[in-house]
Amino acid sequence: MTGPREALRSYVQFLHEHEDVRHVRLSRTAKEGLARLTAKSKPQPVAPPPTVAAPRTSPPVATTIARSSMATAPAVVPAAPLEITGSTKAEQLRHLAERAAACVKCPHLVARRHTVVFGVGNPEAKLMFVGEAPGEEEDLQGEPFVGRAGQLLTKMIVAMGLTREQVYIGNIVKCRPDMPLGTSGNRKPTKQEMETCVPYLRAQIEVIKPLVLVALGATAIEGLLGPIGSIGSLRGKFHEFRGVPLMPTFHPSYLLRNQSNTEKRKVWEDLLKVMERLEMPVSEKQRGFFLAK
Ligand code: SF4
Numbered sequence: 001m002t003g004p005r006e007a008l009r010s011y012v013q014f015l016h017e018h019e020d021v022r023h024v025r026l027s028r029t030a031k032e033g034l035a036r037l038t039a040k041s042k043p044q045p046v047a048p049p050p051t052v053a054a055p056r057t058s059p060p061v062a063t064t065i066a067r068s069s070m071a072t073a074p075a076v077v078p079a080a081p082l083e084i085t086g087s088t089k090a091e092q093l094r095h096l097a098e099r100a101a102a103c104v105k106c107p108h109l110v111a112r113r114h115t116v117v118f119g120v121g122n123p124e125a126k127l128m129f130v131g132e133a134p135g136e137e138e139d140l141q142g143e144p145f146v147g148r149a150g151q152l153l154t155k156m157i158v159a160m161g162l163t164r165e166q167v168y169i170g171n172i173v174k175c176r177p178d179m180p181l182g183t184s185g186n187r188k189p190t191k192q193e194m195e196t197c198v199p200y201l202r203a204q205i206e207v208i209k210p211l212v213l214v215a216l217g218a219t220a221i222e223g224l225l226g227p228i229g230s231i232g233s234l235r236g237k238f239h240e241f242r243g244v245p246l247m248p249t250f251h252p253s254y255l256l257r258n259q260s261n262t263e264k265r266k267v268w269e270d271l272l273k274v275m276e277r278l279e280m281p282v283s284e285k286q287r288g289f290f291l292a293k
Contacts, residue, residue: 172223217251
């Protein structure tokens with residue numbers, strides 16, 4: 001049987017395999033709790049079998065539970081589209097946000113979330129950015145992209161000649177993916193979580209009708225288009241989501257970890273293509289950002 005230490009070790013290893021989890025740190029309380037659990041999980045004497053035989057007509061309850069728990073993870077069923085109500089885009093988004101705020105479809109996320117991070121920005125935006133899920137800071141503030149990666153995204157938007165108020169920013173998943181108690185950091189949402197929540201994002205896109213979507217990172221692309229390839233191979237070219245041109249690019253957190261001008265330039269070239277697609281003016285200065293002097 002797997003003990004709490006082994007279970008935690010495999011979970012941490014799983015988290016490390018995802019690029020967005022950089023630090024997993026146990027608090028003192030968590031370490032103490034883990035020590036207590038480990039002591040409790042030491043093998044206990046096996047109780048003698050019950051003397052009363054189970055009825056033969058139906059399997060014992062314990063057997064039924066064991067069989068069902070052995071079943072593989074449930075297949076992910078695409079969620080139905082959400083009904084859009086309201087007469088203006090702002091009202092339609094507000095109604096969707098109210099539904100999301102009361103949403104309990106992912107009980108494990110509901111149990112730990114502080115807020116539902118629906119989205120922010122201009123309902124009439126021509127440009128919409130899509131990320132993967134709220135992190136710790138976003139969960140506390142109720143707004144997407146407000147942590148370090150979010151501040152970098154804001155700088156990118158400003159470098160394009162826009163403000164956060166002119167664009168719209170949303171995520172595939174609206175509640176923060178939970179972390180083991182006592183650990184810090186963020187994790188990538190699971191396929192199940194993305195499939196369950198993505199109808200909110202699809203409805204947001206349907207309401208806003210942006211002229212261009214920018215998907216930030218591999219998870220955002222996967223949530224919108226499925227597992228069609230690596231972000232390195234997909235970025236730099238327009239794809240399409242329900243008739244809307246979609247530019248994949250690296251997540252700002254990738255640039256925080258890889259601060260070379262070469263990587264920054266790749267993202268900037270993706271955004272230049274977005275600006276051209278939106279017929280925005282592009283100055284010579286903007287064209288030269290992050291090029292070697
Ligand atoms: S992640 Fe999305 S689907 Fe899941 S509870 Fe939150 S709002 Fe609902």
